[in-house]
Amino acid sequence: MTAGVFSTLQWNTTGATSVSISPALPAEDNQALALSGNAVVVPQTTTTYTATATGPGGTASATATVTVTQPPATISFSAMPDSIIAGQPSTLSWTATNATALSIDNGVGTGALPTGSAKVYPTTDTTYTATVTGKDGKAITAMARVTVQQQLAVTLSVNPDAIGAGQTSTLTWTSQGASAVRITPVIAGCAAAPCTVNLSGSAQTPKLSQTTIYSVTAEDMAGDTKSDSKQVTVVASNGLQTLKHIIFFMQENRSFDNYFGQLGAYKASKGLANDVDGTPAGTVQYDSAGAAVHPYHYQTICAENSSPSWNPSWGAYDLENYTTQPGAGVGGQVLVGGTPRMDGFVTDKDIPSTIDPEYHRVMGYYDQSDLPYYYEAASQFASSDRWHSSVMAGTIPNRMYLFTGSSSGHIFPDPPPVGGWPQKTIFQLLNQYGISWRYYYQDNSVFLAQFAAWNDPAISGNVYPISNWYTTLASASADSDLPSVIFIERASETALDEHPGANVQAGAADAVQVINALLASQAWKSSVLILTWDEFSGLYDHVPPMAGIPAPDNINPIASTGFETPLPGDFVHSGFRVPLIVFSPWVKAHFVSHQGREFTSILKLIETRFGLPALTARDAWADDMSEFFDFSNPSWLTPPPLPAQPTNGTCDWNLEISGQN
Numbered sequence: 001m002t003a004g005v006f007s008t009l010q011w012n013t014t015g016a017t018s019v020s021i022s023p024a025l026p027a028e029d030n031q032a033l034a035l036s037g038n039a040v041v042v043p044q045t046t047t048t049y050t051a052t053a054t055g056p057g058g059t060a061s062a063t064a065t066v067t068v069t070q071p072p073a074t075i076s077f078s079a080m081p082d083s084i085i086a087g088q089p090s091t092l093s094w095t096a097t098n099a100t101a102l103s104i105d106n107g108v109g110t111g112a113l114p115t116g117s118a119k120v121y122p123t124t125d126t127t128y129t130a131t132v133t134g135k136d137g138k139a140i141t142a143m144a145r146v147t148v149q150q151q152l153a154v155t156l157s158v159n160p161d162a163i164g165a166g167q168t169s170t171l172t173w174t175s176q177g178a179s180a181v182r183i184t185p186v187i188a189g190c191a192a193a194p195c196t197v198n199l200s201g202s203a204q205t206p207k208l209s210q211t212t213i214y215s216v217t218a219e220d221m222a223g224d225t226k227s228d229s230k231q232v233t234v235v236a237s238n239g240l241q242t243l244k245h246i247i248f249f250m251q252e253n254r255s256f257d258n259y260f261g262q263l264g265a266y267k268a269s270k271g272l273a274n275d276v277d278g279t280p281a282g283t284v285q286y287d288s289a290g291a292a293v294h295p296y297h298y299q300t301i302c303a304e305n306s307s308p309s310w311n312p313s314w315g316a317y318d319l320e321n322y323t324t325q326p327g328a329g330v331g332g333q334v335l336v337g338g339t340p341r342m343d344g345f346v347t348d349k350d351i352p353s354t355i356d357p358e359y360h361r362v363m364g365y366y367d368q369s370d371l372p373y374y375y376e377a378a379s380q381f382a383s384s385d386r387w388h389s390s391v392m393a394g395t396i397p398n399r400m401y402l403f404t405g406s407s408s409g410h411i412f413p414d415p416p417p418v419g420g421w422p423q424k425t426i427f428q429l430l431n432q433y434g435i436s437w438r439y440y441y442q443d444n445s446v447f448l449a450q451f452a453a454w455n456d457p458a459i460s461g462n463v464y465p466i467s468n469w470y471t472t473l474a475s476a477s478a479d480s481d482l483p484s485v486i487f488i489e490r491a492s493e494t495a496l497d498e499h500p501g502a503n504v505q506a507g508a509a510d511a512v513q514v515i516n517a518l519l520a521s522q523a524w525k526s527s528v529l530i531l532t533w534d535e536f537s538g539l540y541d542h543v544p545p546m547a548g549i550p551a552p553d554n555i556n557p558i559a560s561t562g563f564e565t566p567l568p569g570d571f572v573h574s575g576f577r578v579p580l581i582v583f584s585p586w587v588k589a590h591f592v593s594h595q596g597r598e599f600t601s602i603l604k605l606i607e608t609r610f611g612l613p614a615l616t617a618r619d620a621w622a623d624d625m626s627e628f629f630d631f632s633n634p635s636w637l638t639p640p641p642l643p644a645q646p647t648n649g650t651c652d653w654n655l656e657i658s659g660q661n
Helices: 258-260 261-268 310-317 373-381 397-406 426-432 466-474 505-520 600-610 617-621
Strands: 007-011 017-024 037-041 047-055 058-066 076-082 081-086 092-099 099-104 114-121 124-133 139-150 153-159 162-164 172-174 180-184 196-197 201-204 214-218 225-233 245-251 322-324 331-336 382-384 438-442 463-465 487-490 526-533 580-583 591-593
Touching: 007 047, 007 058, 007 139, 037 261, 076 099, 076 124, 076 139, 092 099, 092 124, 092 139, 092 487, 153 214, 153 225, 172 180, 172 214, 172 225, 180 617, 225 463, 245 397, 245 505, 245 600, 258 373, 261 373, 373 505, 373 580, 397 426, 397 600, 426 487, 426 505, 426 600, 466 487, 505 526, 505 580, 600 617
Parallel strands: 081 139, 162 225, 245 487, 245 526, 382 591, 438 463, 438 487
Antiparallel strands: 007 037, 017 047, 047 058, 076 092, 092 114, 099 124, 124 139, 153 172, 172 201, 180 196, 180 214, 214 225, 322 331, 382 580, 526 580
């Protein structure tokens, strides 16, 4: 019979007490076989069945063979469309039966069974042959022919399409049906236009000093022509004046080692320099019980909060080596032994936890598997391993430094006085000198509203929802529509922020959306976006804060009602290191700065670029970040490809101390 057909086994016994058959029958038929009976089998190959009868007198056996023949294979095979222009695809489709393998010639290869398809791009008339092997071992074939029409066509592309003065671009062209191809104006290796070139190929432009349109023309044997043109834009540079838009975007609460302690190793894995002062091997802290705690990779993208407040910060800076002496500087602080030990991170119990009572979670870190966009962006654009927050305190004092160049003595998140904080902000300074600006908020969080200037319509009228950022950048006139200075406020802590306690991947994905809108816009070529985080949140970092920087005013740290009695401290120390990524076509590629800076360098960049005076002694002292840029040789007029930021990591506080060494 043929495979798949039913056959009936039939047996009779005498003097037997039981019967068995092999190969075994289906389960329902093989249980307690009748001493005489029958059963249906459906063998797929030739099979010999053996029946064994057992009784008081011994055993007896008998066999029966079912011979199975395999049906022949069949195949239907077609090409659609079966007539194309060279370079266009045709789809080969097939359906086969009773086949064990299928292959197609002309480089297509093996195919799926019983049905499948494959795209082909023949350049000449081609007959494709599909061969299937049947279960009976025999091969059969079927053919499909694709006729190729040679229609005259030519395309041109340029990469990059925007360059700095004195740079070159690569032209790439393809043609079909052409007997000759010419390019104008001149290209490298061709002194006079039009330049006759290969029918398809690539070539460099000469060094260009102005925007140039290149055209490629293909001609066939009949004298017909087709052309394509592309523009290479030469972007003029005039130092910092090249930056028409300075955008600063501040997220929440991450130390450098917590986010970028593994950045150097990542750069090395990409063939770049391992030039980042990341978390050293052998790093250790000791908790209050004396147990050693080493840095470890978080197993969760959510972990409980930890404290960046004034007292935990100074304790982390040096747990035991501080003493208080009268007249010893602002706050009366003296460091015994000179060099801070950075040894008090895991002894802070400012925020109790039942999951992690010994505060080990501050030693956890993320890497490129958690934050691939940030790691790649920091590797391709510019970063720094000596970028600090402005003060050893939490969010509010540091954001006050960012807006005003000082916290005016505040070291705690004090509520503003009636009428708002009176300090002059960078936004008032911009208004004073006629510099356009805009403040974007992502939800109901608008820190600027805590300042007295909020009552001025010239200030509050420049505050917009983040939706305006996207619509402005989507416009073809984005470069002229975007103001000179832009601040982007972080989202709330409970939703799309990167604050400990929240989902860092969700917060990062929100930031990525903001950044990518600029990278894809017409404003990109004249912009810089500075992404940073406002303080370290008590998370471990091995580099001490900067010492000996100017105090912005003569105000001592203010003790506040409702907060702990402050430890001795001062405003001539910066805060701890925090991450930084500087996005711009004009930053040095793969650059890592090792020069100490803090947030008021952002103010200094704005002040230097637009000719503004300093707000305080701190931003007057600050470096203007010129080191990050090379205005004679733009690296990223066409931004590099950056990975998507995943949001599917495990979010479980109960895992915050899992994976410790």
